Amino acid sequence: MPIWLYILASVIKSAVVLGVLLGAVAYTVWLERKVVGHIQNRWGPTRVGPFGLLQPIADGLKLLVKEDLTPPHVYKPLYIAAPLIAIIFALTSISVIPFGNPITIGGYSIPLQITTDVNTGLLLILGVTSIGVYGVALAGWSSNNKYSLLGGLRASAQMVSYEISLGLSLVGVLIMAGSFSLHDIVDAQAGHFWGFIPRWNIFTGQFVGFFCYLTAAYAETNRIPFDLPEAETELVAGYHTEYSAMKFAMFFMAEYANMITVGCLATLLFFGGWRGPVFGPTILKAVLPVFWFAAKVFVFLFIYIWVRGTLPRFRYDQLMAFGWKVLLPIALVNVIATAIAVVW
Amino acid sequence: MNVHLILFLAFAAVAVAGAVNLLAQTHPINSALSLIAVMAALAGEYLLLGAEFVAALQVIVYAGAVMVLFVFVIMLLNAGVEERTQGSRVAILFGIPGAVLGSVLVAWVVLRHSGTGEVPAGALPGVPATIGPLLFHEFLLPFEITSILILIAIMGAVVLASTPPSAPVPPREEN
Amino acid sequence: MVPLSYYLVLSGILFTCGVVGFLIKRNIITIFMSIELMLNGVNLSFVAFAAHWHALAGQVFVFFVMVVAAAEATVGLAIIIAVYRTRETLNVDQVDLLKL
Numbered sequence A: 001m002p003i004w005l006y007i008l009a010s011v012i013k014s015a016v017v018l019g020v021l022l023g024a025v026a027y028t029v030w031l032e033r034k035v036v037g038h039i040q041n042r043w044g045p046t047r048v049g050p051f052g053l054l055q056p057i058a059d060g061l062k063l064l065v066k067e068d069l070t071p072p073h074v075y076k077p078l079y080i081a082a083p084l085i086a087i088i089f090a091l092t093s094i095s096v097i098p099f100g101n102p103i104t105i106g107g108y109s110i111p112l113q114i115t116t117d118v119n120t121g122l123l124l125i126l127g128v129t130s131i132g133v134y135g136v137a138l139a140g141w142s143s144n145n146k147y148s149l150l151g152g153l154r155a156s157a158q159m160v161s162y163e164i165s166l167g168l169s170l171v172g173v174l175i176m177a178g179s180f181s182l183h184d185i186v187d188a189q190a191g192h193f194w195g196f197i198p199r200w201n202i203f204t205g206q207f208v209g210f211f212c213y214l215t216a217a218y219a220e221t222n223r224i225p226f227d228l229p230e231a232e233t234e235l236v237a238g239y240h241t242e243y244s245a246m247k248f249a250m251f252f253m254a255e256y257a258n259m260i261t262v263g264c265l266a267t268l269l270f271f272g273g274w275r276g277p278v279f280g281p282t283i284l285k286a287v288l289p290v291f292w293f294a295a296k297v298f299v300f301l302f303i304y305i306w307v308r309g310t311l312p313r314f315r316y317d318q319l320m321a322f323g324w325k326v327l328l329p330i331a332l333v334n335v336i337a338t339a340i341a342v343v344w
Numbered sequence B: 001m002n003v004h005l006i007l008f009l010a011f012a013a014v015a016v017a018g019a020v021n022l023l024a025q026t027h028p029i030n031s032a033l034s035l036i037a038v039m040a041a042l043a044g045e046y047l048l049l050g051a052e053f054v055a056a057l058q059v060i061v062y063a064g065a066v067m068v069l070f071v072f073v074i075m076l077l078n079a080g081v082e083e084r085t086q087g088s089r090v091a092i093l094f095g096i097p098g099a100v101l102g103s104v105l106v107a108w109v110v111l112r113h114s115g116t117g118e119v120p121a122g123a124l125p126g127v128p129a130t131i132g133p134l135l136f137h138e139f140l141l142p143f144e145i146t147s148i149l150i151l152i153a154i155m156g157a158v159v160l161a162s163t164p165p166s167a168p169v170p171p172r173e174e175n
Numbered sequence C: 001m002v003p004l005s006y007y008l009v010l011s012g013i014l015f016t017c018g019v020v021g022f023l024i025k026r027n028i029i030t031i032f033m034s035i036e037l038m039l040n041g042v043n044l045s046f047v048a049f050a051a052h053w054h055a056l057a058g059q060v061f062v063f064f065v066m067v068v069a070a071a072e073a074t075v076g077l078a079i080i081i082a083v084y085r086t087r088e089t090l091n092v093d094q095v096d097l098l099k100l
Helices: A003-039 A055-065 A076-096 A121-131 A133-142 A146-177 A182-187 A207-220 A245-270 A282-310 A316-343 B003-024 B028-048 B052-077 B086-113 B128-136 B140-161 C004-024 C028-053 C057-087
Strands: A103-105 A108-110
Touching: A003 A055, A003 A076, A003 A245, A003 A282, A055 A245, A076 A121, A076 A133, A076 A245, A121 A133, A121 A146, A121 A182, A121 A245, A121 B052, A133 A146, A133 A245, A133 B052, A146 A182, A146 A207, A146 A245, A146 A316, A146 B052, A182 A245, A207 A245, A207 A282, A207 A316, A245 A282, B003 B028, B003 C004, B003 C028, B028 B052, B028 C004, B028 C028, B052 C028, B052 C057, B086 C004, B128 B140, B128 C057, B140 C057, C004 C028, C028 C057
Parallel strands: none
Antiparallel strands: A103 A108
């Protein structure tokens, strides 16, 4: 493929994916407010547009024109850099996620991910998640405020502890697929049992691994039941106490973008990615896998929001004890059991 | 002047700038962030050499866990800006020229006597599938010993960092 | 094509910066970070030689160096916390008496 075509395709893909991702972040906020509202037996936003659908746009405009004040006692370079770090690394991990089979346009095969198929794609996502911890830690420290410092320390300790269980729960999938490349992992889930049950990883033995991954992911993205570092009733607002307007919006967007990345990764690794019934003319055959992928990610976001509306939050020592004493041994046993099952 | 050389020089410039900034800054948090920049640049260099597993490990383990630990301790202990003492002035006066002289000498001898050739981009087969068998066959003993080392380090850190138990309360005397 | 000597020079510069930092810095955490910088410089020359001689063992050595560095950072930072608790300072020039 000539280099100019490659760059053009990458730029178009980046623009489309970023646009869809930022729109999805805004409308995940809407979905959350509606679903949590209905769980709590109230309506959620209904006034701005039909079903409150224009509410995210109103919120975005509000955050843009709000006064962006910087308190005088903060350490300015890190205060400004921390939300940038959070959102840059939240958006970077989308670049290796494939959304469908490679499509052929004019004789060239273009993969449906922003990069080509990186053969250590999963490690890249783990690495980017590890660096995202700095956004939280530096925000807490640079705000020069005891609530923010405590919130930042707690959040970074929690994220680092649950990263281990997150990585280990993915090793089971890696053993079964034999490759770090996300495309190969989805291709290893082809085929059906008995004609109609798809051979997804959750049905072929990674059930425990899936629940380990989901729990560790909730803790990584600081969502209920693990959201003590940013709980409003506990620590004022935790590490983003001193942030207002656009910088706060960047933390908010980074959290929802991380949620979406977790959902994408869960569908790729455990639910067969873009595999689903494909039929019809060629244009439909190219679009349907992306549609199945988006539908599965939507189910994951719904489960995230459902758990948020239902469960109470962990106390911090319960949270750390759970991560180290319960989740880590379960993930290790899962790895050993998968390895024995594969070798036999 | 090919793309490989340009990329190498770009990453090398970031690494050296980060290393010099680590020395120049007075507050430890700035030094820690410069070190993170050095590690990220080195991960780029490893990718240029084709060692992708090592590059990923550098980011996940070094920049993403060890440096988080450093930043954590700096935030916890609230380390302030460091002052110049007499010892540090003497060290700067003699230490910098001495270390630089020693390194230049060693580098000159090494470069003169090693038949260095060219390293093409992506020379190493650095995928995990090739490193794994090495790790579990020829290097099995070091692998197991490092796992015991980590276990000892964890136990040592837990013991050292825990608060010492308060003195036991003497029992009340019953008369 | 990048000559091997360029990689070795970069590794040497990073190592020298680590040594200089170890000598001139007075804050114990910064001294620790200079040690990590030295280890990183050494890792780079391991991988560069592994690429030059097509010996995969160089990469495995980097793996072990990283593990040892992580273990050392853990125990070292725990010691720093213990020292800070008793002596209330992080300046190595002031930790010069065996008795408190």
